[in-house]
Structure formats: C-alpha cells, structure tokens
Amino acid sequence: xxxxxxxxxxxxGLRAVLPGRRVLSVRLGKTDFIDDPAALxxxxxxxxxxxxxxxxxxxxxxxxxxxxxxxxxxHLGMTGQLATARPGEPIPPHTHVIFxxxxxxxxxxxxxRRFGRMLFxxxxxxxxxxxxxxxxxxxxxxxxxxxxxxxxxxxxxxxLLDQHFLRGMGNIYTDEALWRARIHPKRHAARLTLxxxxxLHASMRKVLAxxxxxxxxxxxxxxxxxxxxxxxxxxxxxxxxxGKPCFRCGTKIRRVIVAGRSSYFCPxxxxxxxLEIRDSxxxxxxxxxx
DNA sequence: CTTACGGCCTGGGTGC
DNA sequence: TGCACCCAGGCCGTAA
Numbered sequence: 001x002x003x004x005x006x007x008x009x010x011x012x013g014l015r016a017v018l019p020g021r022r023v024l025s026v027r028l029g030k031t032d033f034i035d036d037p038a039a040l041x042x043x044x045x046x047x048x049x050x051x052x053x054x055x056x057x058x059x060x061x062x063x064x065x066x067x068x069x070x071x072x073x074x075h076l077g078m079t080g081q082l083a084t085a086r087p088g089e090p091i092p093p094h095t096h097v098i099f100x101x102x103x104x105x106x107x108x109x110x111x112x113r114r115f116g117r118m119l120f121x122x123x124x125x126x127x128x129x130x131x132x133x134x135x136x137x138x139x140x141x142x143x144x145x146x147x148x149x150x151x152x153x154x155x156x157x158x159x160l161l162d163q164h165f166l167r168g169m170g171n172i173y174t175d176e177a178l179w180r181a182r183i184h185p186k187r188h189a190a191r192l193t194l195x196x197x198x199x200l201h202a203s204m205r206k207v208l209a210x211x212x213x214x215x216x217x218x219x220x221x222x223x224x225x226x227x228x229x230x231x232x233x234x235x236x237x238x239x240x241x242x243g244k245p246c247f248r249c250g251t252k253i254r255r256v257i258v259a260g261r262s263s264y265f266c267p268x269x270x271x272x273x274x275l276e277i278r279d280s281x282x283x284x285x286x287x288x289x290x
Numbered sequence: 291c292t293t294a295c296g297g298c299c300t301g302g303g304t305g306c
Numbered sequence: 307t308g309c310a311c312c313c314a315g316g317c318c319g320t321a322a
Binding site (some may be wrong): 032033077079111112113114115153154158220 | 293
C-alpha cells in the first residue's frame with residue numbers, strides 16, 4: 001500500500017512520539033511476516049528508542065542497547081499500518097504486534113494481508129536488507145539517474161518499481177511521474193532520450209515532493225501514524241482513471257499490465273513505437289524457447 | 291548479472 | 307442470497 005510519501009508521513013508522525021521512549025513488552029499475533037519472532041520478543045523489551053528513519057519504504061527504528069546499535073526494521077507491504085494508541089482503545093482486526101511503551105501508550109502494527117515485514121536487526125545485520133536498496137529518488141542526481149537508465153534495457157516502469165534500482169517508488173507515483181514526463185511505461189530505459197530522462201527525473205521529484213506535502217495518497221485504507229488520511233489522491237492525473245479523459249489532452253486513459261501491475265497512461269501523450277513494443281516481446285519469446 | 295512470472299494473504303466490489 | 311472472478315500503495319524466490 002504505502003509508497004515513499006506515505007512512509008515518510010508515517011515516519012514524521014512517529015518521530016514526534018517515539019524517540020526517548022522505552023519498550024516495556026512485545027505482544028505477538030500471527031508472525032509469518034517476522035524474520036525471527038523470538039528475537040523480537042526477547043531483545044526488544046528494555047530497549048530505548050532513538051532515531052526513527054525512512055530508507056525507501058522501510059521504517060528503521062534505531063534502538064539504544066549497550067554497545068550494539070540494533071534497529072527494528074518495518075516494511076508495511078500493501079496493507080500495513082503503524083500507529084500509537086492508548087491501551088484501552090479497541091484493537092483493530094489483523095493487529096499482529098503490540099509494543100507497550102513506558103509512557104503508557106502502545107505502538108501497534110496492523111496488517112490485513114501480511115505482505116509486510118518486520119525484523120530485529122542486530123547492528124549491521126540490517127545491512128543485508130537495506131544495503132541492497134538503490135538510491136533515494138529524491139536524492140539521486142540527474143547525472144547518476146541518466147547513467148543508470150542507460151545501462152538497462154528493461155521497461156522503464158519495471159525499473160522504477162525495482163527497489164534495487166531506486167528505493168521508494170511504487171505503482172501510483174511511478175504512473176504519475178511517467179504521465180507528467182510524457183513517457184510510455186513500456187519504453188526501454190536505455191532508449192530514453194536525454195530530454196526524456198531529464199523530464200522523468202524532474203517529474204519523479206515533483207510528484208514525490210507534492211505527495212509528501214499532502215501527506216500521501218489515501219485510496220481505501222491508508223492512514224498515517226496519527227490516524228489521518230492523506231490528500232494526494234485528489235491530485236492523481238492517471239492512477240485509477242481508466243476510461244476517463246486525460247487532464248492534458250482529453251484522450252481516454254488506458255490500463256495495461258506492466259511488470260505484473262496495473263499501469264495507467266494516456267495513449268496520446270505517452271507514445272511508444274510498435275517496434276519498441278515488439279522488441280520486448282521478441283526478447284521474451286526467444287528466451288522462453290531456448 | 292538481468293528479466294519475467296507465479297505466489298504469498300485477505301477483503302471489497304461486480305456480475306451472473 | 308450465493309458464488310465465481312477480478313482487483314488491490316509490494317516484494318520474494320525461482321527459472322531462463
């Protein structure tokens with residue numbers, strides 16, 4: 001569910017309440033999304049919470065514990081929510097982790113589909129997970145972005161979704177950035193012109209920055225750490241708008257599947273040559289036959 | 291190394 | 307009402 005802007009919003013909310021708190025206890029429900037539930041249960045109580053950071057779509061809660069500097073890493077997957085509550089408040093369905101804090105409050109993790117992930121990462125162990133992430137899309141320079149694109153023949157949308165390429169882009173903001181840049185989602189990364197790459201770099205930053213300002217997009221159930229919805233869904237230009245008129249030219253927005261995900265685009269503003277489409281198909285078929 | 295694809299879960303919506 | 311089917315802010319493992 002949450003992409004970079006939603007995770008950033010949640011992290012900012014948690015930063016206001018978590019640092020300095022101590023974890024008193026951990027209560028677990030279903031644990032199939034936790035790397036090592038026993039470690040979580042045994043290591044966390046007694047830890048004092050330090051900084052709360054975002055790395056791509058991961059939330060890193062730094063812990064202060066003797067010499068080691070472990071972290072609690074949390075990924076919200078599609079339906080994960082992290083919020084503080086008073087112990088008496090009703091516990092929402094699918095709440096699988098409850099951390100009791102020393103100020104009498106609780107930090108609760110709720111995740112209907114359990115596509116999220118949670119781990120107690122001792123020290124650099126978290127490097128295994130975080131180290132593979134690509135650059136932050138808000139920090140990468142145009143030169144580096146352009147150079148990375150040039151080395152890949154994958155479809156540009158698939159690349160933007162790949163967290164090893166860039167950390168933080170998801171299905172909504174990728175489609176929004178491609179629409180702004182007037183680039184078809186199936187274009188091959190290496191075939192983008194200098195100007196297209198420039199537009200994409202700028203669009204990505206613009207879309208993400210605006211979305212952070214509006215505290216993310218709330219489609220069905222996303223809420224920030226304080227239980228508030230975001231406002232960027234009102235600014236969506238293509239995502240979820242199949243059949244509706246393009247905001248630029250009025251052409252009906254279309255939906256295709258790219259990298260296994262619904263992808264919305266304007267067939268007039270975001271063109272691709274038959275050759276480039278056929279190219280990727282031929283590549284796939286040739287490989288399948290071998 | 292790269293890319294493509296099925297699978298992991300649950301629930302909401304739609305159409306018969 | 308019931309049921310089958312499609313869809314959903316994500317990523318992982320496997321195969322080619």
